[in-house]
Amino acid sequence: MADPTEIYTSPHVLEYPYARSTGPIIGAFLTALRDGKIVGVKGSKGRVIVPPTEYDPDTAEETSGIVDVGPGGVIETWAWVDTPRFDAPLDTPFAWALIRLDGADTAMLHVVAAPTSDVVVTGTRVTAEFRPAAERVGSMHDLRCFVLEGK
Amino acid sequence: MAAEETAQGPVTMLSTPIRLDYNFTAGVAQSKSLRGYAEGRFIGQRCPVCKKVYVPSRGSCPKDAVATTEEVVLPNTATVTTFCVVNVPFAGQSIEIPYITASILLDGADITFMGLIQGIAPEDVEMGLRVEAVWVPKEELGPTLASVKYFQPTGEPNREVSTFAEHL
Ligand SMILES: [Zn+2]
DSSP states (O other), X not given: OOOTTOOXXXXXXXXXXXXXXXXXXXXXXXXXXXXXXXXXXXXXXXXXXXXXXXBOTTTOOBOEEEEEEOSEEEXXXXXXXXXXXXXXXXXXXXXXXXXXXXXXXXXXXXXXXXXXXXXXXXXXXEEEEEOOGGGOOSSGGGEEEEEETTO | OHHHHHHSOOOOEEEOOEEEEEEEEOHXXXXXXHHHHHXXXXXXXXXXXXXXXXXXXXXXXXXXXXXXXXXXXXXXXXXXXXXXXXXXXOTTOXXXXXXXXXXXXXXXXXXXXXXXXXXXXXXXXXXXXXEEEEEOOGGGOOSSGGGEEEEEEOSXXXXXXXXXGGGO
16 A cells, blocks of 8 residues: 555656747858858848847848858856756866857857866867767757867 | 768758656645555545535645645546547657547546546547546556546436536
């Protein structure tokens, strides 16, 4: 007979399998990632926005012109993850960072792999590390992480 | 490989599943109903003010805002208040279509819960159909409504809709 005072708990999973159409601009960004490159888009006054958007967030004007950026860049701000969760992009400690890629005027959120937190500082140069071509599918995850430049 | 790569068109779609992994804690009242399923019986609770019987028990009456503490064991027999014939396949479906899912009003209960109806052709189901719970074999009983395999017709005449209209 069951314990008459037991409070039951049980694991639940809720998942929605969304698929979204990318549109021409995000589509170009993801296509470039699949090709092992990073691109941005020209916004108002020639400002380069990365990841690219269809409209300039400051002026609401339509953006135009895909341009190559990176693969190197600079860490603007960062947060160190000492204990990665089960669904983290890396299973060793890493940093979430806003990275301003060479040729870009905005920063992009991504992962920085580093041996210890003390080497991750604002202004540190990093470079993109892609997954092997055969594994790339046209997703932000095609860009595995950024690593410290020259290390 | 390289030829294949260049043959790929531009990316136009993106898979973005949203997933929540969490633990659900049933609480005292619902745990009583869940324990009932493990014992092969329905356990509800009666409101001390309006006397309505809630199953599965939630621990309080939403109408009177008082705690429900009196336990009520309910029978296996019930009435179908409303129902839906499911003809549309969807991801994760575990039962062959068409099948009937119904609002089940256990005899003596004042609220319905969802249940699967089997043992009757979809075109023969009507509001007021009398049904009874069929439980899984004793060794498979657990603290889950999945302990009820389905509801099947008892063969009694249908109830008049007017007799359960307040539960629709
Ligand atoms: Zn009440």
